[in-house]
Amino acid sequence: MGRPIRLGMVGGGNDAFIGAVHRIAARIDxxxxxxxxxxxxxxxxxxxxxxxxxxxxxRTYDDFKAMAIREARLKDGIEAVAIVTPNHVHYAAAREFLKRGIHVICDKPLTSTMADAKKLEKAVAQSDALFVLTHNYTGYPMMRQARQMVADGALGNLRVVQVEYAQDWLTQAEDFKQAEWRTDPARSGLGGSTGDIGTHAFNLAGFVTGLTVDSLCADLQAFVPGRQLDDNAHVMLRYEGGARGMLWCSQVAPGNENGLGLRVYGDKGGIEWRQENPNRLWFTPYGAPKQLLTRGGKGAMDVAERVTRIPAGHPEGYLEGFATIYREAADAIEAHRDGHDVPADVTYPTIADGMAGMRFVEACVRSSKRDGAWVKLGS
Amino acid sequence: MGRPIRLGMVGGGNDAFIGAVHRIAARIDxxxxxxxxxxxxxxxxxxxxxxxxxxxxxRTYDDFKAMAIREARLKDGIEAVAIVTPNHVHYAAAREFLKRGIHVICDKPLTSTMADAKKLEKAVAQSDALFVLTHNYTGYPMMRQARQMVADGALGNLRVVQVEYAQDWLTQAEDFKQAEWRTDPARSGLGGSTGDIGTHAFNLAGFVTGLTVDSLCADLQAFVPGRQLDDNAHVMLRYEGGARGMLWCSQVAPGNENGLGLRVYGDKGGIEWRQENPNRLWFTPYGAPKQLLTRGGKGAMDVAERVTRIPAGHPEGYLEGFATIYREAADAIEAHRDGHDVPADVTYPTIADGMAGMRFVEACVRSSKRDGAWVKLGS
Amino acid sequence: MGRPIRLGMVGGGNDAFIGAVHRIAARIDxxxxxxxxxxxxxxxxxxxxxxxxxxxxxRTYDDFKAMAIREARLKDGIEAVAIVTPNHVHYAAAREFLKRGIHVICDKPLTSTMADAKKLEKAVAQSDALFVLTHNYTGYPMMRQARQMVADGALGNLRVVQVEYAQDWLTQAEDFKQAEWRTDPARSGLGGSTGDIGTHAFNLAGFVTGLTVDSLCADLQAFVPGRQLDDNAHVMLRYEGGARGMLWCSQVAPGNENGLGLRVYGDKGGIEWRQENPNRLWFTPYGAPKQLLTRGGKGAMDVAERVTRIPAGHPEGYLEGFATIYREAADAIEAHRDGHDVPADVTYPTIADGMAGMRFVEACVRSSKRDGAWVKLGS
Amino acid sequence: MGRPIRLGMVGGGNDAFIGAVHRIAARIDxxxxxxxxxxxxxxxxxxxxxxxxxxxxxRTYDDFKAMAIREARLKDGIEAVAIVTPNHVHYAAAREFLKRGIHVICDKPLTSTMADAKKLEKAVAQSDALFVLTHNYTGYPMMRQARQMVADGALGNLRVVQVEYAQDWLTQAEDFKQAEWRTDPARSGLGGSTGDIGTHAFNLAGFVTGLTVDSLCADLQAFVPGRQLDDNAHVMLRYEGGARGMLWCSQVAPGNENGLGLRVYGDKGGIEWRQENPNRLWFTPYGAPKQLLTRGGKGAMDVAERVTRIPAGHPEGYLEGFATIYREAADAIEAHRDGHDVPADVTYPTIADGMAGMRFVEACVRSSKRDGAWVKLGS
Incomplete structure (x- = not known):
């Protein structure tokens, strides 16, 4: 372990939940x-x-542009920046750093509008700097393992994907004062629950299965009177190759804290996982008893061990999963610094994942406006 | 407790799983x-x-019609009959008993075709005898309690219904030898998993919520090559009054034995229940900690206690829930025998539930054939 | 299946919980x-x-002796009797039937005093009739499986047994009105929680492990002021052959309904089981992932299937486990009737189990009176 | 947040599990x-x-004494040191820093011998520096909450404590090569599992209940042939004031990873907690349904929120709990630096906890050598 990478942050001021998370995640390793x-x-x-x-x-700036300009000139200026603002600022901020060769670690969803997303995609393509999107749940060791098991054929041909992300913190109108930008289309984007948590569910399902969604059919609701963005979404998915899926995201389901769950079934086996106890992965090879695979335990594969810090039975949590994205970013940045290719096992969400998430939200909104018609995902 | 009601049975010969279940259920109380x-x-x-x-x-007959004729004439002939044949026989058998005033306790789904269902509906209307459909999961005490809690407003205005019934026993082609009639359209009807287990999920959600489905959108699959009926179904529901639902049923999801689960969310609370451990009901009054309500435990309501046999912590199971339907039928039959109205608290699935289930399957198939379009439930 | 065995019952009048349980258990099969x-x-x-x-x-008698005398003379008199009185009546009642050749199915614990127990042991030895003790938890399929797995060496040499039975219904003084005989030494015997539920835990551990307790050390408490019998007991066990155990029983542990749990560990594996969800048995072969074995599921052994009525995922519960003891008794009684040996796979608790339970309670009380000294189990 | 406290470390070289844990814990906040x-x-x-x-x-030293001497003289020398060596080095290392006014954060158990412990106790008393013992499980938010609930009387008068810590990694002889010092009396001390994990269980039970053990009775085993220290221990506890407890620790229980569990029962309620999913605390107020209290959730108290970093449903884990001890230490050290009293809500294990743990291990060994006799805890 050499010297730490110098990091800047845009957003994440006092009381911003996600800024504090990024800071801890950056520190852990x-x-x-x-x-x-x-x-x-x-x-x-x-x-x-x-x-x-x-x-x-x-080095405390009032303005991200000023920060990008000055830090790019400093001898020991930042090498990477974490962007943790509301969604509508992501593009403008990321652009300033990318064009100066500063690596960007950006919170999700990618941007608040598809137009911004496309511009950001271009900015990433034109920059030599890396772009990392913090779909942090892909950092959980058992999600790494699930992905590898699918790739290895342990589930056979995939047929059914069940993914959900349920919360309850926006159940009542008064609740959303605490994070009002998340329910404001101007700052959050087209999607409410779809953008905030549906993209996580969508991303995680894609990460684990390797499947690509061809089309979807969505029924979006804003149950709380006066709310402008969806707070609950029911979505059916058709994957290329014939697998089918269901995705539910909700912020109005009392009793759910961060109920992200993924189940995948193929003709040879099935897996089940819940984020709230992420160290466990249930695996049923068809025709045999269900197994409990644990992070660090017997049955843990190399891809899971690679991102595991402590022994089985001592739970790692959300912050460690998030930290893994930062650690992967660090590996990639150091390889970049040394002029090497990013090692093959380094795994993190990219601009492509961000674009896929944007297309997911856009398609959900489009389908829902067409009364739940099936629509193709844009490209 | 007076003398037992004299019962006959149609179907349920050697090796038929459901016949044995009905016999135990009839005996338990x-x-x-x-x-x-x-x-x-x-x-x-x-x-x-x-x-x-x-x-x-x-009194062992080769033919249900002969049995109906003779038993109706016997001085101590049967007062009720359990019909546990494959679906395509339900109507013909039920008719013979209904028209002779013999009460019918019939397995679900109602019939194999809508035409038969309508004829059966008429036969029931024209008979003085009772018709009980064994949607047995409505016999579970905690489902009785959930229904009462919804009715009492403990959940507030309902918004979201998540219901699923997942199994794995038809995952591979060779598996369905053991119950090949269930995958044969001629005997099972239009629906595969939708008819066999989807109707249970649909019925239970309706039982607990009291909501009526207005329209649905269904994506049905027969994943196993050569299978003629659906073995997996994804369905989105729109209820009258604005609530929305998702229903998943599958017989190809490895690791699921009889994974019937129901979750209902309103603006004041949520409930969660799983059939595989049916003595527990999770209840979250919005803004307070989640509670574990148990059959027979503190917090159990009268409607649950009424159908509870043993103390909390001593699990009742599937057979007791099934037996409760039989016990309710017995109460109704005895009231009928005595010329009384059926007591208000006696609760069992009726021909109306059966018709609703038929319309559900028919709408699923219709929607799926129209590539997953939204369709109204017929009436 | 031939004609049902004619059964009588002593005790179990109105409002007696356990009488109703025995009646259902006798009916189920x-x-x-x-x-x-x-x-x-x-x-x-x-x-x-x-x-x-x-x-x-x-055939409704006011007196068990009159019943024994008359039924023994009737041509179609009872062949077996269920004794479900308070403990202090067990011996006197059982004796009357045993000496007339009527099989006895007796609730546990065996008797209220060791003197009675020894007399009953003699009465059983002198009778040709069978004596079955309803340690009903041994009827659970997964306990049958656990026993077989231990016998087959799946756990290797046993080292540690952890067994507990916790309830909360006697937490406060006023609670025990509902079953006041259970806290009355004259009717219940020496042991309170030790007799009522500790014997179940002790019996089940012995059933599964096949181990014999050599000595124990017990710390008994009567936490509720004025209570004469223990309502909580901590016991350490030393088994012959070197394995060690802990047994906890309590009726004053708020939040526990019928928390009977058993864990057994050997040098090759471990198993874990909880009565409140009895269809599941956790098995960890040392060095491999934990497996979830389910009643009726993949991995269920013949000894479990033999006492299984319905498919995996449809829970069987307490009543079915209890009914299995009755079914085993029926098999034994029919073999006896036909002059055959009881088939080798027929398994039920006997007078020997009853005597072991009595010695357990007696040793607990003896140890506790000697301030928690280690004492040998009597013989 | 001012400048970070300068920290040194003794022990924790390559491949030492606990050193890496301390480093992450020190970084997180x-x-x-x-x-x-x-x-x-x-x-x-x-x-x-x-x-x-x-x-x-x-500033990389070969010798802790050299480090203590030089760092104490440096203008920006370390202010605190983490001692993460095998147990037999704890005293000698701690002494060097304490006597130079450098705060000590020491891994548990306190020392390998009681003689060392007493000397360390004296060294702490004579030093102005702080001594923090990393009984890290007391850092879990729900353990803070449990402690407060007990103190507030939510459980009433305490009666029963059930605590256990079960692992399986020393099940077989060859397993302990990886951490052979832990089974070596010279380096580990008198206790094997009792010292390594039993002290954690003992400490946590005391932390939550506030009770003091008066006497205990212990049955220690070294099941693996050739092992010199206990790998399994059964202990019964008598608390001052009349409560009773059972403590089980084991490193030979297949299927247990880090199975630390605590249950406490009083006359008004009970709580249950498992370390492997530490964000949840079950609470049953006697006579009402069981509640699921979650870290950050509805029902979380101030003492839990104070040490909570992220919202409910996003699990915090072992490292965060450990980090809380470091954070508390930081608060105390900064108060000390500023000449203030340590704030009343700052909570961390001290030398007194370490001495209590030593007396626990010593009493276990003493009792076990006297064939499981009851012994008083020394003082």
Missing amino acids: GRFQLVAGALSSTAEKAQASGAAIGLNPD | GRFQLVAGALSSTAEKAQASGAAIGLNPD | GRFQLVAGALSSTAEKAQASGAAIGLNPD | GRFQLVAGALSSTAEKAQASGAAIGLNPD
């Missing part, structure tokens, strides 16, 4: 050092937030 | 005595099967 | 017909209780 | 910066290990 930030678009709040997390005032 | 049977359409098998379960040879 | 009863020691209650369950008044 | 280390007692390994984790070679 000691591969990054946060040295600069434009933590808020409000100058005062930016300074206060920077001070609160111990940033050097000299 | 001591309210019925099985005294006659036409257990098979093959004379030899009918006799052998009757002997195996200790029926009097004099 | 249709092997018994209840035709006579002395359901209460109070004449009026005996008659009312008999009428309530549909007994012929002519 | 950004309160410490690791700047010096004597990571191994072998010079070459010390240097290689230091380099591997990016330590400055100038």
Whole structure:
């Protein structure tokens, strides 16, 4: 382990949940050092937030563009930046860093509009810098294992995908004061629950199965009176090759905290996983008893062990899964720094995943507006 | 408790799983005595099967019509008959008993064709005898409680229904030898998994929520090569009044034995239940911790206690839930015998439930044939 | 299946929980017909209780001795009797039937005193009739499987046994009105929780492991002020051959309904089981992933299938496990009737199990009185 | 958040599990910066290990005493040291730092011998520096909540404590090569499983209940042939005030990874918790349904929220619990630095907990040698 990668952050000021998560994730494996930030678009709040997390005032910026310009010139300027703003800022911020060769680690969903997404896709293509999207659930060791098991044929030909992400924190109107940007189309984008958590479910299912969605049919609801974005979505999926899926995301399902669950069935076996106890993966080889595969336990495969920090039975959680994305990013950035190819086993969500997520949300909204008609995913 | 009700049985010969279940269910509460049977359409098998379960040879019939005629004339002839044949025989058999005033307890789904269903509906309407359909999962105490909680407003306005019934026993082609009639359209009807288990899921969701499905959109698959009926179905539901649902049924999902699960969410709370451990009902009043309600436990309501036999923590299972349908039937039959109204708390699935199930299967098939279009449920 | 065995019952009048359980258990498999009863020691209650369950008044007795005498003389008198009284009546009642050649199915624990137990042991030895003790948890299919797995060496040499039975219904003083005889030494015997549920735990551990306890050390408490019998017991066990165990039973542990659990560990594997979801048995072959073995599922062994009624995923419960003891008794009684040996696979708890349970309770009390000293189990 | 506290480490060289854990724990909240280390007692390994984790070679020491002497003199020398060596080195290492006013964060158990423990106790008493013992499970938010609930009387008067810590990694003889010092009396101390994990169970039970053990009775086994230290221990506890407990620890129980579980019962309620899914705490107020309290969820108390980083349903795990001990240590160290009292809500295990753990192990061994006699805990 050499010196930590110098990291900046855009967004993530006081009280922003996801900014604190990114900072912990960046710290856990000691591969990054946060040295600069434009933590808020409000100058005062930016300074206060920077001070609160111990940033050097000299490198606490009021504006991400100013930060990108100056840091790119500093001898020991940041090498990577974490973008953790509301969605509508992702593109504008990412662009400034990408064009200056600074690697971008960006929260999901990719952007608030498809137009922005396409511009961002171009910006990534034109930059030598890396772009990492924090679909963090792909960092869980047992999701790595599930993906490998599918690839190895342990489930046979895939037939059915059941994926869901249910929460309850937006059940009532007053609840969304705490994160009102998430229910504001201007800042969040077309999708409400579809964008905020549906993209995670969609991404995870694709990550594990390797399948591509051909078309979908979506029934979106905004159950809370006055809400402009969907807070519940029912989606049926048709994958290329014939597999079928169901996706449910909801932010109005009382009793669900972060109920992300994935089940995949093929003609030779099935797997089941729940994010709330992520160290366990159920595997049933058809015709034999169900097995409980555990992170670090007997039956854990190399791809899972590679991203495992502590022994079986000592739970790793959400922050460690998130940290794994940062660790993968660090491996990729160091390879890039040294002029090497990114090693084959380094695995993280990319701009392509971000684009797929955008197309998913767009298709959901399009289908729902057409009264739940089947629609092709755009490309 | 007076003398047991004299019961006959049509179908349920040697090796028929569901016949044995009905016999145990009829015995558990001591309210019925099985005294006659036409257990098979093959004379030899009918006799052998009757002997195996200790029926009097004099009341072991080769033919359900002969049985109906003779039993109706006997002074101590059967008062009720259980029909547990393959689906395509339900109507013809039920008709013979109904028109002779013998109560019918019939396995589900109602019939194999809509035409038969309509004729059966008429036969029931024209008979003074009772018709009970064994959607047995409605006999579980915690499903009774869930229904009451919904009715009492504990969940508020309902928004989302998630129901599923997943099995794996038809995962591979060779598996269905053991029950080949279930995959044969001529005997099973239009629906495969939709008819066999989807109707249970559909019925249970309706039972608990009291909601009526307005329209649905279904994507049915027959994954196993050569199979003529669906073995997996994805269905989205729109209820009258605005609630939405998803229903998944599958017989090709490895690792699922009888994975019937129901989750219902409203603006004030949510409930979750799994058939494989039916003595537990999870209830989350929005804004408070999740509660574990148990059969017989603290928090169990009268409607649950009414159908509970033993204390909390001593599990009742599938057979007791099934037996509850028989016990309800017995209460109704005795009230009928005594010229009383059926007591208000006596609860069992009726011809109306059967018709609803038929319309569900028909709509699923119709939607799927139209490439997953939204269709209204027929009436 | 021939004609049902004619059964009588002593005890089990109105409101007696365990009498109703025995009656259902006797009915489930249709092997018994209840035709006579002395359901209460109070004449009026005996008659009312008999009428309530549909007994012929002519065979409803006020007194078990009168019943034994008369039934023994009847041409179609009872062949077996279920004794479901409070413990202090077990011996006196059993004796009357045993000496007249009527088989006895007796609730546990065996008796209220060791003196009675020894007399009963003698009575059983001197009678040609069978004596079956309803340690019903040994009827669960997965306990049969666990026993077989241990016998087959799947766990290797046994080292550790962890068994517990926790309830909460006697947590507070007022609670025990509902079953006050259970906390009365004169009727219940030396042991409170040890006798009522500790004997079940002790028996089940012995059933599954095949191990014999050499000595134990017990710390008994009566936490509720004024209670005369233990309501909580901590016991350490030393088995012959070197294995060690812990046994906890409690009736004052809030949140436990019927929390009977058994875990057994050897040098090659471990098993875990909980009564409240009895259809599942966890098995970990050392060095491999944990497996979930289910009743009726893949991995179920013949000994479990033999006592299984319905497919995997449709839960069997407490009543079915209890019914299995009755079914085993029926097999044994029929073999006896036909002059055959009881088939080798017929398995039920005997007088020896009853005596072992008595010695367990006695040793617990003896150890506890000696301030928790280690004591040998008597013989 | 001001500048990080400068931290050194003794032990924790390449391949040492617990050293890596301490380093991550120290990083998670950004309160410490690791700047010096004597990571191994072998010079070459010390240097290689230091380099591997990016330590400055100038501050990579071959010897903890040299490190203590030099760091104490450096202007920016370490302010605290983490001691993560095998147990027999704890005292000697801690002493060197304590006497130079450097705060000590020490892994458990306290020392390998009682003599060392007493000397360490004296050294702590004589030093102005803080001593923190990493009984990390007390850092779990739901254990903080449990402790507060007990203190608030939510369980009433405590009666029964059931605590266990079961593992399986030492099931077979060859397994312990990987951590052979743990089974070596010279380095580990008197206790095997009792010292390594029994102390955790003992400490956690005391932390939550606030109860003090008066006496115990222990049956220790070394099941694996040739093993010198216990690998399984059965212990019964008598608390001051009348509560009773059972403690089981084992490293030979196949199927258990890190099965630490705690159950506490009083006359008004009970709680249940399992380390492998630590975000959940079951609470049953006697007479009401069981509740599922979750970290960050509805029902979480201030003491739990205080040590919670992310929302409910996003699991925190072992590393976060461990990090909480480090965070508490940081709070205490900063208060000390500023000349303030340690804030009242800062909570971490101290030398007193370490001494209690030593007395527990010593009493277990003493009791077991006296054939399982009851013994008083020393003082």
